[in-house]
Amino acid sequence: MRATAIGKETQTLRTLPGDDVRQILWRFGDRFDLQMLVQSVRAVARGPVARAVANGARHSHQWTKEKDDLLREFDAAGITSVFLDPEFGGYLAGPKNLALALTAFELAWVDAGAATASLAGCLGLAPIHERGTPEQKAEYMSRSAPGGDRTPLRGAFCLTEPIPYVGVETGLLSGKVRIAEWREGQEPLLHVTKRGRFITNMDFAGFVTAAVDSGDPKIHGSCMVILEKTDAGVFDPGAPARKLVHQLSSTTDPIFDLTVPASRIVGGYTIEDGVVVPNYSHSEIIEAVFRRTRVTVGLMTAAKLLSAVEPLIRYHRERFRGGESVPPGSPRFELGLQQREDVLHRLLEVWSTGEAAASLGFSTARLFDELDPLEREKERVLAAQGVHGGTALFKALRKRQPDAIECLTLAAQPAGRRNQERYDALAADPVVRFLALDAQANVLCPAVKLWNTGHGANVLREAVSLMGGYGITEDCPGFLGYKWMDAQLEATYEGPEAVQRRQLSLTMTNEVFLAQFKLWIGEMRRIAARYPGSGACALATAMELWLWTLNHLQKATDAAGVKLYSGNRQGVTFPLADALCWLLASRAQILDVVELAEQGPSHPVVSEGLEGLQNFFTDLCHAQAARAAGEVGRICAELVFGYRRHPSWDAEGDYQGCYQEDELIAIESLVPGMSAWTPDMIREDGSHASKAGPCARMDGLHDFTRLRAKLDGCLTGSLLARDRAAHALAHVMIPQALDYPA
Amino acid sequence: MSVSYQIVVCAGLAPDPLQTLEPVPGPALKNELALPAVLDPWAAHALYEAAHLAKSRPGSKVYLVALAPKAKLQQVMMTVAQKLPFELIALDGPMSGFADAAEVAAALSAAVSGIAGLDRERWLLFGGWESATRGAGATMQMLAERLGIIDQFLAVDELRVEEDGSLRVWERVEGGGHQVSLCEGPPAMLAWATGRLPEPVNNPQIGMANMRGVMPALQRARPAPPLGGGIEYRKVALPAQQRQTRVVKDAAPEEIARELAAWIRE
Structure with missing residues (x-):
């Protein structure tokens, strides 16, 4: 790394960075399972997905056969099962945040709607994965795995707050759950009613994890329930949303009116004084879910920014080729628009934003991979101490915060100068390690979602503009126009920018x-x-x-x-x-x-x-x-x-704070030149410089x-x-x- | 009669032939080695044909003998290993079309001979008829000779196993035709042209299973004997570039077709 001006002998970039470079940058050079996943997803993205987009599959709101066929491609390439643990038919062991991030990145390189379609199934399963009972996990994870000729069960996630709070206040819900029937000694049957809005995957979902609020005194609070297409009642996917973006994913406004057993409450329940008490409220579940999935959304926009680099360079270089007045070999022929500094500088901003967004997103995904097992270990340790969820857990963690801060401080000190025994003890404590990582995750997750998608969408507009009129046509190489519009949805779904800023302002x-x-x-x-x-x-x-x-x-x-x-x-x-x-x-x-x-x-x-x-x-x-x-x-x-408040000539205090002309003359006679350092002066006749007021003071x-x-x-x-x-x-x-x- | 095979596929790497680098403005060579590497396309056809044959013949096994730079081979394996189950035998060597076919054949021969348990009654040797790295198209014949395989087929587009276990082979000949031969059975060498069966889709579960063997194989890959020692290159030059582009606006389709037909007749 150096900081010199361009010299003749300075080595510079030869080709665009390939997989080897990316594996080092994003730290999966030693993970051949992830390298294979990348190749597999890329083959689908740049093959069937790209062909579908080029053939105009995005031009319909309806869930067409062409779009539906992509699901089989996802199944065959292992994209559907990337979320599943090996015991349930998956092939990746351990945390999967980085794997999902890479999957989303590769698909969004071509079309973010395809990425959304693939990931929405994971989102549907995520409440069960994060908080489901062992029985629920075994049931739904196994059925979601593609295998042989069997069509996997596909899921959808249905939150939906009541209008006009869509996307802003997740504490309010539109759905209700009531007791439908509760016979003595038997499991209660629940009546679930919900109208969803903008729900992904509904055209083919076999089950839905839906957030509902209690509409019955015999059910406490809120929860998430699993609804199946075959349940008694109405499971209506509803009308397709007439969206302008992400058309390779299915989005509809579904209607549910179903009767399901209480065992479908995600995470289970207890009976207390004749009341069904879900073990997890819907907000506890979605917090665990969204804090992970938002990272992948941020990476979709990063992928699109980086994918814009190659087509833009090519367009700029070839801009004037073919014209009779531009002979081969001339600078105009070889470099085209790249002869101009402006084009290069603006493309650099697209590229560097993409690099920064990808670095931020992938580092956060890796952090969640580290955090996931630690979170479970933390829960185990605290449970052994008699601390379970809710306020008790919050208090217990808050009490350990000083330890986490001390651990961080000790970690920053040279090994020879710190209290090694104390540091070793703290560093080995899973609760302390969890607190340190969790504090980072709580900031990094909304940061990825906010900056990558929000700022990324602005920069994608710049990428489109760099393609000239071509940029806003269907023929634009790299589908940049589509990508720009899609970025606006990425900035919106799973919590728009205001939600992310609000979370950041707290964390x-x-x-x-x-x-x-x-x-x-x-x-x-x-x-x-x-x-x-x-x-x-x-x-x-x-x-x-x-x-x-x-x-x-x-x-x-x-x-x-x-x-x-x-x-x-x-x-x-x-x-x-x-x-x-x-x-x-x-x-x-x-x-x-x-x-x-x-x-x-x-x-x-x-x-x-x-x-x-x-x-x-x-x-x-x-x-x-x-x-x-x-x-x-x-x-x-x-x-x-x-x-x-800006000082004013009219406010007495502000006015009195200024030097009088005779004062300055006296000071100048003692310290020549001193008056040049005084910002404001009132002349003998009370006049002053013509401006808004005395200059603002910097006190404090x-x-x-x-x-x-x-x-x-x-x-x-x-x-x-x-x-x-x-x-x-x-x-x-x-x-x-x-x-x-x- | 159901026969299972031991199919040894020999393959090298090539810069992705579907991509070509835009020359850098100014006096510089374009470096194709900077392109992503892929399995040499001709050899890839051989491998995919082997995959289909092995899948249709239970008990069959595919061996992939690859001579290539180890690090690049590892990258390529991330895709190839997902397509079919195989055992990798890796030789760490150069990725270059300037290597001498006889030396490459010698190195491959040593590697193939080292495979334990090869049964000549079940042994098929596959490879690419040509190479995308400016190969001479002679390596597979030389390799077969070294291994004592007499039945050799070049530019193969199809292989069919007959009821009695004999092999019916379609070899590409001039004019778009094929020469069809009947071979009693293994051992035989088939140097494939494009084949007719599709590339298997990626299956990560196969990939994960393969990787248990691929990664150790890459780690223990022995350096191939130095290639090119017996050859002296007197002159190396870039192929001459020929550009015959005309920009014609508003030409009728019939006129374009007439011109193309005339050009083809020439």
């Missing part, structure tokens, strides 16, 4: 997370020392500025004396959440490129041409870190200053202004990095055609 103030965040600042400084051209130093400064701003806003009030950082002040909390996402994405990108720098030289394939690849990725990191730092600086400055904000000035300085060299990366874009070899029909 990013967790003390354990903040302790971790401080360590990350140090980590970025150390990386910057080893890899000075990576932008890690600028990012570390931006992280410091963000942390200072958060601490400040948590204590500060606005001009009217009202607290700034509170749940209702979304004008404060939401932008700060956005700023954090920029930092996390850039950090993840830098960490991945460091991994490439350290693992690449020993890789027999990647090592060839590594220097050029590394240089390019480092420059890309630098440009992205600078972009993140710029966003963070702007947001923090607006928040710190924006809620203060000097640390902020110092950090802000430092951050501005940290941007030094970032545009040189962008220029080098742009140079590489104009010289990289690309295949002559896309590897899928488009």
Whole structure:
């Protein structure tokens, strides 16, 4: 990694990064099961899925045979069973967050609707997987596995809050569950009524996991129930949603009016004083489900951004070929639009956003793979101590937070200087380890969903615009127009941006997370020392500025004396959440490129041409870190200053704070030049400079202004990095055609 | 008569022939080795034909003998291993069309001879008739000679096992025709053209089962003897590029067809 201007001998990118590089960056080089999965899914995505899109399968809201045939392709390629454990017919053992993330990524490279169709089945099963009883798991997981000629049971997930709260308030539900019949000594029968809206997979779902609220005093609270197509009553898939996006997935507004046994309550129930008490409320279940599945959604948008790079380079280079006035060999023929800096710079932003989004998404998926077994271990340990769910669990975990913070602090100290015995004890404690990882996961999951899809959708618009008029046609190579529109749905479903920002505004103030965040600042400084051209130093400064701003806003009030950082002040909390996402994405990108720098030289394939690849990725990191730092600086400055009242010439206190002209003359006679440092002066006749008021004072904000000035300085060299990366874009070899029909 | 076979398929790797790199502007060579590697397409047809044959003949087993750079072979196995059950015998060597066919055949011969339990009564040797790496199209014959297999078939498009266990083989000849031969049975060498049976779809469960053997096989892959030692290349040059593109607007389909037909007749 270096930070120099373009030199003749500087190695640069030769070809677009292939699987070997991605396996290092996203840390599955030692997971051949995942490498096979990627190849398998890719064959489906760039084969049958791409052909379906090219043949116009997206032009209908209806669930057509062509779309239905894709399900068989998913079954044969192992996509349907990727979620299942081997004992239930799957082939991947252990946590599957990274596997699902890679699956979604590969499918969304061509069409995100296909990714949604494949993953919605997993979403339907997820409540059972996360909180189902052993009997429920065995029953539904096994029936969901494709095998031989048997059609697997396909699931759907039905939450649906009442309109107009769709997607915003998951505490309110539209469905009701009541006791239909309860004979003495027998299992109760439940009557479930629910109208779903925008439910995926309903055209072919054999079962649904539906969230319902109690409509009966004999049932406590809310729960999720499993509804089967063959149950007595109405199981109506409903009319297809007339959506403009993700048309390869089935989306309808279903109606359920069914009678089912109480054993269908996900996670089971107990009877207390004649009342059915579900073991898990619907919100406890969906929290466990969504915190994982949202990561895969974020990766869909990342895939689309990265998939745009190759068709855009090709389009730009070939833009003028074929014209009589553009002879082969001329710069206009060879480079086309790439002769112009603007095109290169804008494409770089598409690429670097895609890299950062993918790095953030995959690192979060890996974190959940680490967290899943730890969560179960934590539950086991606490259960042995007599602590079960609900408030008792919350209190028990809160009590251990100081231990988690201490563990993090000790981990950051050199081995020889810390209390090793204490550190070893804490590091071996599953509850402490869980708390540390959980605090990260609670921030990273909404960050992936928010930044990747929200900012990603904006950048995809840029990708479409880089394709000119071609971009908004059905013939656009790489289906970029479709991908842009699809991104808007990804930013919306499974919790729109406001939901993610709201969650972040709560979780990013967790003390354990903040302790971790401080360590990350140090980590970025150390990386910057080893890899000075990576932008890690600028990012570390931006992280410091963000942390200072958060601490400040948590204590500060606005001009009217009202607290700034509170749940209702979304004008404060939401932008700060956005700023954090920029930092996390850039950090993840830098960490991945460091991994490439350290693992690449020993890789027999990647090592060839590594220097050029590394240089390019480092420059890309630098440009992205600078972009993140710029966003963070702007947001923090607006928040710190924006809620203060601007001094006025009319307010007595403000006016009196200014120097009088005779005072300044006296000061100038003692310290020549001093008057140049004073912002405002009132002349003898009471007049003043023609402007809005005396300049704003920085009382109590000097640390902020110092950090802000430092951050501005940290941007030094970032545009040189962008220029080098742009140079590489104009010289990289690309295949002559896309590897899928488009 | 139901016969099971031991099918040894020999294969190398090639840069994906369905892709070609856009030349870099300026004076630079395009490096096809930077393309993703795939199983050499001709050999891949042989492997897929072996898969179908083995599946239709219970008790059959497929061996894949591959001479290629180990790291690239590992990547390719992530796809190929999902298509059919096989045992991999890996030789760590170069991926290049400039390797001498006789030397490659010698290396493969040593590897095939090392397979324990090969039964000549059940043994079929498969490979690609040609290679996408500018091969000479002679490797399989040389290999068969070294292994003492006399029944050799080139450019095979179809193999049918008759009721009595004999092999009916369709070899591609000029003019789009086939020469049909009847062979008593194994051992036989079949160097495949494109074959007629489809590529098996990926099956991750087969892949997972294969990987138990593939990964150790890759780890213990022995370096192939140095290739090209006996050959001196006097001159190496890029193939001449010929571009005959005309841009014609608003031509009628009949006119285009007439012109194409005239060009073909030439």
